[in-house]
Amino acid sequence: MTRIPHETSGEPNPLNTLGLDRLRRRTSMKWRTHPEDVLPLWVAEMDVPLAEPIVRTVTEAMELGDTGYPAGSAYAEALAAFAGKRWDWDGLAVERTALVPDVMLGVVEMLRLVTGYGDPVVVNSPVYPPFYDFVRHMDRRVVEAPLGPDARIDPDVLEDTFRRVTADGGRAAFLLCSPHNPTGTVHTAEELTAVAALAERYGVRVVADEIHAPLVVGDTRFVPLLSVPGGERGLSLMSASKAWNLAGLKAAVAVAGPGAAEDLARMPEEVGHGPSHVGILAHTAALRDGTSWLDALLAGLDANRRLLAELLADRLPAVRYRPGDATYLAWLDCRALGLGDDPARAFLHHGRVALTSGLPFGTGGAGHARLNLATSTEVLTEAVRRMAAAVQRAGAVGG
Numbered sequence: 001m002t003r004i005p006h007e008t009s010g011e012p013n014p015l016n017t018l019g020l021d022r023l024r025r026r027t028s029m030k031w032r033t034h035p036e037d038v039l040p041l042w043v044a045e046m047d048v049p050l051a052e053p054i055v056r057t058v059t060e061a062m063e064l065g066d067t068g069y070p071a072g073s074a075y076a077e078a079l080a081a082f083a084g085k086r087w088d089w090d091g092l093a094v095e096r097t098a099l100v101p102d103v104m105l106g107v108v109e110m111l112r113l114v115t116g117y118g119d120p121v122v123v124n125s126p127v128y129p130p131f132y133d134f135v136r137h138m139d140r141r142v143v144e145a146p147l148g149p150d151a152r153i154d155p156d157v158l159e160d161t162f163r164r165v166t167a168d169g170g171r172a173a174f175l176l177c178s179p180h181n182p183t184g185t186v187h188t189a190e191e192l193t194a195v196a197a198l199a200e201r202y203g204v205r206v207v208a209d210e211i212h213a214p215l216v217v218g219d220t221r222f223v224p225l226l227s228v229p230g231g232e233r234g235l236s237l238m239s240a241s242k243a244w245n246l247a248g249l250k251a252a253v254a255v256a257g258p259g260a261a262e263d264l265a266r267m268p269e270e271v272g273h274g275p276s277h278v279g280i281l282a283h284t285a286a287l288r289d290g291t292s293w294l295d296a297l298l299a300g301l302d303a304n305r306r307l308l309a310e311l312l313a314d315r316l317p318a319v320r321y322r323p324g325d326a327t328y329l330a331w332l333d334c335r336a337l338g339l340g341d342d343p344a345r346a347f348l349h350h351g352r353v354a355l356t357s358g359l360p361f362g363t364g365g366a367g368h369a370r371l372n373l374a375t376s377t378e379v380l381t382e383a384v385r386r387m388a389a390a391v392q393r394a395g396a397v398g399g
Helices: 052-064 074-087 103-114 130-137 155-165 189-202 258-265 269-273 277-289 291-315 343-351 377-396
Strands: 097-100 120-123 141-144 172-177 204-209 235-238 252-256 329-333 368-372
Touching: 052 277, 074 097, 074 252, 074 277, 074 291, 097 103, 097 269, 103 130, 103 172, 103 204, 103 235, 103 252, 103 258, 120 130, 120 155, 130 141, 130 172, 141 155, 155 172, 155 189, 172 189, 189 204, 235 258, 252 258, 277 291, 291 329, 291 377, 343 368, 343 377
Parallel strands: 120 141, 120 172, 172 204, 204 235
Antiparallel strands: 097 252, 235 252, 329 368
């Protein structure tokens, strides 16, 4: 795989650039949900300045008053070029793409194309909570196929689930999280090929949320679902949102395999009016010109993974943490701490650290918490110190 080495990007670590005083001036969800004495390490926003090419592009758009409706295929073209350079994948055909408002709304639109009212949608729990919320809101039925103890897809469990949900001859879909949130697992080509084969055998359509694809560290390789044998009938959602901290600039791309092009063509044209034009400009600039910044970020995230493991081993050795190969999210098994099913509640109440509760992630989430490590080394160190103190305080007051 071709990748620009992180250590030669020439960019400073963006995670160690901004101080808390400046970050607390932000008005987004991360910084306004909790009081100022709380360290927010929960929702997926990063404590980074934007990459300079993004700032320049958005500034120029503001100066031009270029804030109308989206048009053209520049975003998809930039994504295809990025995929070719980054993942050695030349199969992202721009003619088989469509703009969608964001990844989760794109997921909804793709599921509407391949399932109907009441149909089952399989997910690998524990998994990103909106998978449950959005699927149920669109009147589909969530069916769990839990990950194995190694946080990887269990092919036997998945096959048994596919067999059960298609036993009546109805339609079914598999909503794949790749890379996986919250575990950071990066599915291998062999695993994805096995998924595609099972899906074909049982007539299950696969929709992949691949929003964390650019956030893979080290020598691990991200493999697009549509690139593996049998993935031709798959549908994927991709975005620059997570990797370049652009959640507030809504835009994503739906990508169809050759066998799903007709499905994507049935999506209403109006869906493509939903993305932000300025968002598309920002995402396109990120993919085209923001790779040096991304490499510096990945190096910083890799260092933070190691730091978090060291801090936990020193201050909270009972917490089990297996660093993932992707995302900037850490999945912490806190069951040995005696904090009950929702340790995040104790960390917030007794330590003033906001993590994401594991409960909404479904089966396998109880006793867990998700920590956002896309922050400075100072904040991460202080957060673990507070968490350790919270365990002591919780024990002193009986939970």
